Amino acid sequence: MRDLPPLAQHIAHARRLDLDDVGAQVAEDLPAERTGDDLSQLEDAHARQGSLRHLNLHRNAFRDRTMLHSMVRRQADLVRDAEAVARGMDVTLVEVSPRDGLQNESVILSTDAKLDLIARLVAAGARRIEAVSFAHPQRVPAMADAEAVMNRLPRSDGVSYSGLVLNRRGLDRAVASGVDEVNVVVCVSDTFGHRNQNLSTQDAMRVAADVVEGARAHGIATTVTLATAFGCPFEGEVAVERVVELARESAASGVDELCLADTIGVGVPTQVRALTSEVRAAVGDGLALRFHFHNTRNTGIANVVTALQEGVMVFDTSAGGIGGCPFAPAATGNVPTDDVVYTLERMGIGTGIDLPALLPTAGFLAEQLGHEVPAMLPKAGIFP
Numbered sequence: 001m002r003d004l005p006p007l008a009q010h011i012a013h014a015r016r017l018d019l020d021d022v023g024a025q026v027a028e029d030l031p032a033e034r035t036g037d038d039l040s041q042l043e044d045a046h047a048r049q050g051s052l053r054h055l056n057l058h059r060n061a062f063r064d065r066t067m068l069h070s071m072v073r074r075q076a077d078l079v080r081d082a083e084a085v086a087r088g089m090d091v092t093l094v095e096v097s098p099r100d101g102l103q104n105e106s107v108i109l110s111t112d113a114k115l116d117l118i119a120r121l122v123a124a125g126a127r128r129i130e131a132v133s134f135a136h137p138q139r140v141p142a143m144a145d146a147e148a149v150m151n152r153l154p155r156s157d158g159v160s161y162s163g164l165v166l167n168r169r170g171l172d173r174a175v176a177s178g179v180d181e182v183n184v185v186v187c188v189s190d191t192f193g194h195r196n197q198n199l200s201t202q203d204a205m206r207v208a209a210d211v212v213e214g215a216r217a218h219g220i221a222t223t224v225t226l227a228t229a230f231g232c233p234f235e236g237e238v239a240v241e242r243v244v245e246l247a248r249e250s251a252a253s254g255v256d257e258l259c260l261a262d263t264i265g266v267g268v269p270t271q272v273r274a275l276t277s278e279v280r281a282a283v284g285d286g287l288a289l290r291f292h293f294h295n296t297r298n299t300g301i302a303n304v305v306t307a308l309q310e311g312v313m314v315f316d317t318s319a320g321g322i323g324g325c326p327f328a329p330a331a332t333g334n335v336p337t338d339d340v341v342y343t344l345e346r347m348g349i350g351t352g353i354d355l356p357a358l359l360p361t362a363g364f365l366a367e368q369l370g371h372e373v374p375a376m377l378p379k380a381g382i383f384p
């Protein structure tokens with residue numbers, strides 16, 4: 001009989017179930033699954049020691065551990081694959097500071113200041129910009145000048161302007177204003193939907209399908225955003241199955257793109273991964289996925305990177321990270337364009353945004369809003 005490998009000796013003489021130490025060592029020393037030969041040797045050794053019961057426990061622990069580690073490795077390989085694919089490609093950032101950003105700030109910017117912001121974003125390379133909301137002006141006063149903004153936008157080739165639309169009336173305004181895309185919101189949580197849009201989720205979905213149909217008839221690109229997909233300030237946890245069901249209904253409407261929004265910034269990477277795979281499994285690869293993260297609890301960048309590793313290539317970001325959250329008064333806003341671009345660039349992934357050109361926008365916004373903006377990069381500076 002061959003000598004037992006050192007590790008097996010160690011295990012054979014183990015007197016207690018220090019499984020964590022043993023398991024960690026096994027994972028380190030044995031990259032592949034243990035062969036049946038090794039196991040039978042272990043069995044002999046343990047039989048000699050009269051501790052077969054311990055052996056079985058240990059052996060099960062090896063198997064579990066080894067299997068677990070090999071699963072982790074396989075997952076890590078997939079993650080690297082997705083990252084490698086993303087390298088050399090441009091991730092698309094939808095710049096939402098003029099809409100989601102400004103809408104959730106207490107200071108209302110003048111039309112001129114909004115146009116100044118948008119011109120800066122275009123000059124920095126932004127190619128998809130959520131410029132306005134066609135919500136009722138009395139309900140969202142910060143967006144009351146939507147038509148005036150749309151009218152005076154810097155129209156240049158390759159820049160697509162989007163308007164948020166809540167219903168058919170909003171769509172009519174959007175069409176008349178000459179938007180390139182519309183984004184229609186359905187709240188996954190009923191309570192949030194009632195408070196935010198005065199609509200149940202199912203009613204909102206019917207409205208969304210109607211808006212999508214109307215927009216498509218005008219050749220306008222469409223996005224359905226599922227708000228509170230990661231959690232609701234009133235109902236708490238949101239079930240993945242509920243998001244998946246709404247994703248299915250969205251896909252059936254013929255929409256071009258589905259955006260999953262962490263409206264209140266409670267999401268974490270494991271949730272991003274679960275939602276991405278479940279939604280993909282339900283709607284297939286034909287429907288483009290986009291994510292909308294808020295950095296309320298500082299998980300935004302981790303969530304972006306995780307979604308990227310899952311193969312998602314479109315993200316909403318906001319210059320300077322402006323936006324806040326109406327349900328978390330002290331919260332920071334959307335995930336900052338500045339910090340996301342920096343992270344992706346350093347990972348070898350392009351965004352089309354010129355960071356040195358974008359950076360002064362944070363100072364401009366701070367001046368306009370009368371407070372410092374949350375983005376970190378404008379404070380720390382570009383590296384190298």
Ligand code: ZN
Pocket residue numbers: 100261263292294334
């Ligand atoms: Zn938002």
